[in-house]
Amino acid sequence: MDELELHKMTTLRPYVIGLGLRESTTVFGIVDALGNILAKDCVHTTDYPDPTSFVFDICDRLQPMVEKVGGWGNIKAMGIGAASGNNITQRIENAANLSWKGNISLASMFQGRLGIAVSLANDCTVAAMGEMAYGAARGLKDFICVLVNGGMGAGIVLNGLIFMGHKGRVGEVGHVTLYPDGRPCTCGKVGCLESYVSRRGIVQTTLEIMQATDTPSPLRDIAPKALTVEDIARCADEGDPIALQALHETGNTLGHAMTAWASLVSPEAFVLVGEVNSLCGKHMIESILEGLNENMFDALKWSTKVYLSTLRGDEASILYASALAWQTKEYDILL
Ligand SMILES: [Zn+2]
Structure with missing residues (x-):
């Protein structure tokens, strides 16, 4: 293939596929160069006992979506954002919050089945790429994306470039020990930041506040095992003091x-992303700023902004992964 032919093939492909793999649900869609999502679908990640059945089913679901946009010849590449994704090996490695254990070469599994270039990176890293392309980080050269959902972590951009880390597992701040005698974590340690700043962390904090006080709250009508961050966010929106206290403590801990x-x-700046920040961020942002600056060295106090992402829900996850897809080289597959 000569260079002109290669150029034509690579520039005539107007769409990418973005896939966001999360603990509970996986969302995927076809995205154009302006960030418009032309088609999307989702599955429950937990429905698949192994990654092979997951890959096969998603490929089947993608087929009619891709046909609607003119076939596989119009798809440049696929990007995958995944919890515990390694930016360099492009594998999911020993994910604490997925039922699939060990190292999973998800990118090469999709690539083998679809015949297009596929890249995988950490969900926090692709969030930083997506916020730079479509969101709150447009124009920023040095920022940290803080993703909070079932787990938590950070994506780092320095001098306008994604920081990949020496061995690809950058931003694993969720499992830094905060309290050596603290709550047990899904990773096997105790007192990790993620045990406090995550879906389960916020629920646990809310239950502890309810146990320690007699303050009335509609949250007391919900069975502890059924309590969700959605319930807490809804009550906080209505001014419930227990919910607001739980989110204040969570924000302060994160800060x-x-x-x-x-x-x-x-x-x-820090850019707050992920479902928990979408639901609760507006109630946490002041507490985050307080926590961030309370013990900060004077020369740096109040020098770092904190932004809440305006990209929400499933569309954010798809757009984040699509930003990785646009940076994925397809030459290896074409030649
Ligand atoms: Zn942990």
């Missing part, structure tokens, strides 16, 4: 952790 990250990197 204190961010002091060290800001001191190390001196970013222009």
Whole structure:
């Protein structure tokens, strides 16, 4: 294939596929160069006992979606954002929050089945790419994306470039020990930041506040095992003091952790992303700023902004992964 032919093939492909693999649900869609999602679908990640059945089913679901946009010849590449994704090996490695254990070469499994280039990176890393392309980080050169959902972690951009980390597992801040005698974590340790700042962390904090006080709250009508972050966010929206206290404590804990990250990197901003931040971020942002600056070295106090992403829900996950797809080289597959 000569260079002109290669150029034509690579520039005439107007769409990419973005796939966001999360603990509970996986969302995927076809995206154009302006960030419009032309088609999308979702599955329950937990329905698949192994990654092979997951890949086969999603490929089947993609087929009619791709035909509607003119076939596989119009698809440049596929990007995957995944919890515990390694940016360099492009595998999911020993995910604490997935039922699939060990190392999973999801990108090469999709690539083998679909015949297009497929890249995989950490969900926090692709969130940073997506926020830079479509969201709150447009124009920023130094920032840290803080993703909070079932788990939590960070994506880092320095000098306008994604920081990949020496061995590809950058931003694993969720499993830094915060309290050596704290809550047990899904990773097997105790007292990790993620045990406090995550879906399960917020629920646990809310239950502890309810146990320690007599303050009336509609949250007391919900069985503890059925309590969700959605319930807590809804009650916080209505001014419930228990829900607001839980989110204040969560924000403050996160802010204190961010002091060290800001001191190390001196970013222009933190960008809060992920479902928990979408649901609860507006109630946490002041507490995050307080926590971030309370113990900050004077020369750096109040120098780092905190933005809440405006990209929401499933569409955010698809767009984030699509930003990785646009940066994926297809030459290896074409030649
Ligand atoms: Zn942990």
